[in-house]
Amino acid sequence: MVSSANLGFPRMGANRELKKLVEAYWAGKVTEQELQQGSKDLRAAHWKLQKDSGIDIIPSNDFSFYDHVLDAAHTFGVIPSKYQHLQSGLESYFAMGRGLQRAGDANVQAVDVPAQEMKKWFDTNYHYIVPEFASNQQFSLANSKPIDEYLEAKAIGIETRPVILGPISFLLLGKAVKGDSVQPIQLLEKLVPVYEQLLSKLKQAGASDVQLDEPVLILDLPASIKDAFKHAYEVLVKSSPRILVATYFGRLDSNVEFLTQLPIHGIHLDLVRAPEQLDSVLKVLPAHQTLSLGVINGRNIWKANLSKAIETVIKAVQAIGSDRVIVAPSCSMLHTPHSTESETKMDQEILDWLAFSAEKLHELATIKEAVATGPASVQAKLQANADSLARRAASKRIHRQEVKDRVNNISPDQLKRRSPFPERQKLQQEKLKLPKFPTTTVGSFPQTREVRLARSKLKKGEYTPEQYDEFIKGEVQKCVKFQEDANIDVLVHGEFERNDMVEFFGENFEGHVFTQNGWVQSYGSRCVKPPVIFGDVSRSRPITVYWSQYAQSLTKKPMKGMLTGPITCLQWSFVRDDQPRKDTANQLAFAIRDEVVDLEKAGIPVIQIDEPAIREGLPLRRADWDAYLQWAVDAFLLSSTGVHDQTQIHTHMCYSDFNDIFPSIKRMDADVITIENSKSDLKLLNAFEQHSYTNEIGPGVYDIHSPRVPSVQEMQERVAAMLKYLPTGLVWVNPDCGLKTRGWPEVEQALRNLTQVAQSFRAQA
Numbered sequence: 001m002v003s004s005a006n007l008g009f010p011r012m013g014a015n016r017e018l019k020k021l022v023e024a025y026w027a028g029k030v031t032e033q034e035l036q037q038g039s040k041d042l043r044a045a046h047w048k049l050q051k052d053s054g055i056d057i058i059p060s061n062d063f064s065f066y067d068h069v070l071d072a073a074h075t076f077g078v079i080p081s082k083y084q085h086l087q088s089g090l091e092s093y094f095a096m097g098r099g100l101q102r103a104g105d106a107n108v109q110a111v112d113v114p115a116q117e118m119k120k121w122f123d124t125n126y127h128y129i130v131p132e133f134a135s136n137q138q139f140s141l142a143n144s145k146p147i148d149e150y151l152e153a154k155a156i157g158i159e160t161r162p163v164i165l166g167p168i169s170f171l172l173l174g175k176a177v178k179g180d181s182v183q184p185i186q187l188l189e190k191l192v193p194v195y196e197q198l199l200s201k202l203k204q205a206g207a208s209d210v211q212l213d214e215p216v217l218i219l220d221l222p223a224s225i226k227d228a229f230k231h232a233y234e235v236l237v238k239s240s241p242r243i244l245v246a247t248y249f250g251r252l253d254s255n256v257e258f259l260t261q262l263p264i265h266g267i268h269l270d271l272v273r274a275p276e277q278l279d280s281v282l283k284v285l286p287a288h289q290t291l292s293l294g295v296i297n298g299r300n301i302w303k304a305n306l307s308k309a310i311e312t313v314i315k316a317v318q319a320i321g322s323d324r325v326i327v328a329p330s331c332s333m334l335h336t337p338h339s340t341e342s343e344t345k346m347d348q349e350i351l352d353w354l355a356f357s358a359e360k361l362h363e364l365a366t367i368k369e370a371v372a373t374g375p376a377s378v379q380a381k382l383q384a385n386a387d388s389l390a391r392r393a394a395s396k397r398i399h400r401q402e403v404k405d406r407v408n409n410i411s412p413d414q415l416k417r418r419s420p421f422p423e424r425q426k427l428q429q430e431k432l433k434l435p436k437f438p439t440t441t442v443g444s445f446p447q448t449r450e451v452r453l454a455r456s457k458l459k460k461g462e463y464t465p466e467q468y469d470e471f472i473k474g475e476v477q478k479c480v481k482f483q484e485d486a487n488i489d490v491l492v493h494g495e496f497e498r499n500d501m502v503e504f505f506g507e508n509f510e511g512h513v514f515t516q517n518g519w520v521q522s523y524g525s526r527c528v529k530p531p532v533i534f535g536d537v538s539r540s541r542p543i544t545v546y547w548s549q550y551a552q553s554l555t556k557k558p559m560k561g562m563l564t565g566p567i568t569c570l571q572w573s574f575v576r577d578d579q580p581r582k583d584t585a586n587q588l589a590f591a592i593r594d595e596v597v598d599l600e601k602a603g604i605p606v607i608q609i610d611e612p613a614i615r616e617g618l619p620l621r622r623a624d625w626d627a628y629l630q631w632a633v634d635a636f637l638l639s640s641t642g643v644h645d646q647t648q649i650h651t652h653m654c655y656s657d658f659n660d661i662f663p664s665i666k667r668m669d670a671d672v673i674t675i676e677n678s679k680s681d682l683k684l685l686n687a688f689e690q691h692s693y694t695n696e697i698g699p700g701v702y703d704i705h706s707p708r709v710p711s712v713q714e715m716q717e718r719v720a721a722m723l724k725y726l727p728t729g730l731v732w733v734n735p736d737c738g739l740k741t742r743g744w745p746e747v748e749q750a751l752r753n754l755t756q757v758a759q760s761f762r763a764q765a
Contacts, residue, residue, distance in 0.1 A: 005057035015517070060150050060161070061149045061164060063149060076194055098115050116132060147202055147205050167195050188232060196240070200239040242265035247267070251276070260284045266326070303355045306382055327368045343517065354532070393578070407583060414641060415634055415638060416637065442737050442738045443610070445479050454471045486755050489557065493551030538590070561604040565611035566585050570617070604647075673695065676736045700735050704739055
């Protein structure tokens, strides 16, 4: 009979219990024992929820205190030398994820270690910690987390399928430690025996099946990697539970043939992103392999078309038999919120269109039952689903003709600045009168408890809008004064009125709706609440002008207006699935363009349009790159080119490999680009040098995702390294990213160190 399965469940909990536990542990408010017990309770609740929802195959080891790739590194003993003097267990684990800075005394050793590099998990907004490998790397089964959590579920009567990042993906997602030239895949021979040991122990513990995630299988892979798969899995199957290899986020393409020839028990396909691949797989699937069909979207929140999904599953059943078919989400539900049950304030018409993780479990169970026993057995559920889809399609709230007309009539002049960069640069220098090595920040300043409390009071009606505005004015005043005192050259207002860089704009754009509790994990304990773009997008009034203008009135230094770019708004939202993403991106671009023009009219001389997600949105197959890059860069240009030459346009990007898309970055034609650099061992700067980037650039000099404060010497060394790649006259000095998640004491010290570094280099110039 057809079975139902889940590939992974959101970790944070219905009310972000894990976030609160972990942050309380970091703050010393709960013990490790309390952290472990609270996490155990959360895992049990999630396993029971999935079982009660009718899921046959429930995942374990999908839980993580920080990140599942970091978990794999810790499990297999991949702990770089700079962390090996720390206590094993959570101290070294969290230090690898977020860094650790601690003063020493007679009883405690002083510690100052940075976090490891963080990158985007394929084309999602989830960040993973990049494993670091050495030529002399020794692997070991350093902990038994996958086994422990399997046995933990078994003890409460729930049989699970452990989820483990596969060995090939684990190596390919990593990098060599600084100064080492090893290619991580060269270490496969050493790694496979440790995987073999883990899988054997799982089998001994009673696990009949295991899910090995190999998402790299949807990338363009050379023949050598295909050979590596063959070698690794021929060894692993000998002493393992039955292995299902899970692929997701795209299509297998040419990898189908060699994957189906591996001696594994089953394959998972993402049929939401790539429904067309089912036919090619059915043609070559050997008789001993099962097929897991990802027919429910694990990355978006719209209700599935259950009838269409059932047709897909029946097609597979007719081809290979029901016993070999599994109904599943397209990928782990890590990327969707917990449940719609807590959405008591959302517009009921739009809420009817949505399905979060808990609701997706019921969709899976319904599909399985319909295929197993016939649609009549779930007719009421299918009719309710069809009615909901019909109401959404017919809703008059989705479409606005004037917005569509604007997008359909984009002119070439709207996609370019008025003059080339050298001419703009001269005019901007005359206007701004900035020194060499100008300093700025990427935008946000600490969102303190007091700021969050004020926002909460406004929402609860405990503050009037006037009281809230006065509070925010006070925060802006303090922020501007500090920046002046610290000798920062281009100031920001701090963004205290904003909850999130995407959510804030969505709240002020038409065509958006918001959740109360639709949180998803971004990295570590950091959660975001993505906007839901349900209809055509436009801006009805200025959004940021008031606060930027107020901040500019407090200082004679140039104030930078802060906006979020169209592709980042697109990538970090739950986007409507009833029109091409390109069209939604252009609608967002026009809304932002209107804001840019109004900021210039209000006297704001510098405007930053953040696009940290433009590389994130790049398709995973190279064959699809050109089309995406054309419309994505066009959308940025559309948002940014409505100003005069004297207005300086900045953009910000982070956690991306730029080499492959550098021509597109140049085509964005921003006057200044700030980039994440401190975790990247200067590899990003290689791209800027190789491609002769001639606009101004601010490579970040310290990692804001870590609470540690870098020294003046450390920042000086980073700037000196930058100047090996970049001309002196183009370099800005700034942090890696916004400072929202940091505390004021560390921010103040770090920025004073930063400006001291800039001044020292000016003296040498």
